[in-house]
Amino acid sequence: MLVHLRLNVPTALSDAVCDLVVNAEWATNVTVQRGVSLVPEGDLIECDVAKELAGDVITRLKDLGLGESGGILVSSPTAWPFAAARRLVERAPGDPDDAVIWDSVIDQAYAASRPTVTYHVFLALATLLAAIAVITDSAVLVIGAMVVGPEFVTVAAVATGVLFSRWGLTLRALRLLVLSFAVSILFVALLSFAADLTGLVTSEMVSRPRPQTAFIWHPDRWSFIVALIAGAAGVLALSTDKANAMVGVFISVTTVPAAGNLALALGTWTPSEISGSLAQLGLNLSGMILSGVVVLTIQRLLWQRVTAASERLFFSR
Template sequence: MLAHLRLNVPTELSEAVVELLREHDRATNVTLVKGASLVPEGDLVECDVAKELTGEVLRHLKDLGLGETGGILVSTPSAWPFAAARRLEEQAPGDPEDAVIWDSVIDKGYAASRPTVTFHVFLVLATLLAAIAVITDSAVLVIGAMVVGPEFGTVAAVALGVVFGRWGLCVRALRLLVLGFAVAVVVVAVLALVADLTGLVTSGMVSRPRPQTGFIWHPDRWSFIVALIAGAAGVLALSTEKANAMVGVFISVTTVPAAGNLALALGTWTVSEITGSLAQLAVNIAGMVVAGVVVLGLQRLLWQRVTAASEKLFFRT
C-alpha cells in the first residue's frame, strides 16, 4: 500500500526535498515540475511512499521546514499495479495495514473537535432516538441511537490532545462534548416536556420496569470496563483507518442512550433516573478517554517496533 505525497516546495528548499526523496529507498515516482507552484512560489514535487514509512518521510520534510513554508498533501491511491510498488512494500518493515500516519490522525482529531451544525444535529437526533427507545423499551432503537451518535471522534480528540501535549485540542474537544450533549439534552428535554403536557408521554412510562433498556441508566463496574474496551478499539481503528471496526465501538457504549434517558427524565421530571443517567454518561466518556490515552500512548512509543517485529512474529518473508 502506498501513500502519495504532493508537495508545493519553495525554490530555496526544492533541491533539498528532491535529494531527500531520491535518496530515500522507500520512495518512487519522484516527479519535479519547476516553477509549477504559484503560492508558495516554487516547484511542484510528487512521489509515492510506502505507507509504513510515510510518517518518517513527513518528519524529514518538516525538519527541512516544508511544513512551515510550503504545502504537504497526503492521499492514498486506490490501486498501484506496478513492480516498483511491490518492491517498496516488500522492503518496508511491517505491514501497510498496521501503518499509522500520525499527521493524518491528528488532523482527524482537529476536524472532530470543530463545532459544526451537522455534529449538533446528529447528536440531537441520536439523543431523540434514544429517548424514544426508553419510552418503547426498544433495544433496536438503542443500537440505532448509538450508531447515529457522532461523539466518538471528539472523545478520541481529547485523548490525542493529552498524548501529544496539544492542550488546545484537548480543551476544544472537551468543550464540544459538553456543549453538544448539553444542547442535545435540552432540546430533547423540551420536546419531552411538551409530550408530557399533551399526555403523549408520562413519567410512569420512564420509571416503569424496562427489561430491554433499563441498563442505560444503571452504571456499574461493567459499564466502565466496556467503555475501556470500546475506547481502546475505537482509537486503534481510528489510527489504523479500520472504519468497519468503528461500528462495533458505536454500539458498545451507552453514551447517547444515557443522554436520551437523562433528557426524558428531565422533561417528565422523573427524578429517580436523572442521577443514574448522568453517572452513566460520565462513566462512558471517562472510560473511553482513559483507554484512548493509554492505547495512543503505547502506539506512539512502541507501534513502529511492534509492526517491524511482526515480520518474524507472523513468519512473513
C-alpha cells in the same frame, strides 16, 4: 499499500527535498516540475511511499522546514499495479494495515473537534432516538441511536490532544462534547416535557421496568470496563483508518443511550433516573478518554516495533 505525497516546495528548499526523496529507498514515482508552484513560489515535487514509512517521511520533510514554508498533501491511491510498488511495500517494516500516520491522526482530531451544525443535528437525533428507545424499551432503536451518534471521534480527539500536549485541541474537543450533549439533552428534554403535558409520555413510562434498556442508566463496574474497551477501540480505529460504522456503534453504546435517558427523565421529571443517567454518561466518557490516551501512548512508543515483530513472527511477507 502506498500513499502519495504532493509537495509544494519553495525554491530555497527544492534541492534538499529532491535529495531526500530521490536518494531514499522508500520512495518511487518521483517527479519534479520546476517553477510551476505559484504559492509558495517554487517547484512541485510528487512521490509515492510505503504507508508504513509515510510518517517518518513527513517528519523529515517538516524537519527541512517544508511544513512551515511549503505545502504537504497526503492521499491514498486505490491501486498500485506495478512491480516497483510491490518491492517498496515488501521492504517496508510491518503491515500497511497497522501503519499509523500521526499527522493524519492529529488532523482528524482537529476536524472532529469542530462544532458544526451537522454534528449537533446528528447528536440531537441520536439522543431523540435513544429517548424513544427508553419509552418503548426497544433494543432495535438503541442500535439506531448508536448508529446516528457522531461523538466517538471527538472523544478520540480529546485523547489525541492529551497525548501530544495540544491543550488547545483538548479543550476544544471537550467543549464540543459538553456543549453538544447539553444542547441535545435540552432539546430532547423540552420535547419530552411537551409530550408529558399532552399525555403522550408519562413519568411512569420512564421509571417502569425495562429489561431491554435498563442498562443505560445503571452504572456499575462493568459500565467502566465497557467504556475502557470502547475508548480503546475508538482511538485504534481512528489511528489506523478503520473508523467504520460498526466501530461507531460500539463507541456510542456507552454515551448516546445514557444521554437519551437523561433527557427523557428531565422532561418528565423522573428523579430516580436522572442521577443514574448522569453518572453513566460521565463514567463512560471519562473511561473512554482514559483508555484512549493509554492506547495512543502505547502506539506512539511501541507500535512500529510491535508491528515489525509481528511480521517476523507470522511470516506475513
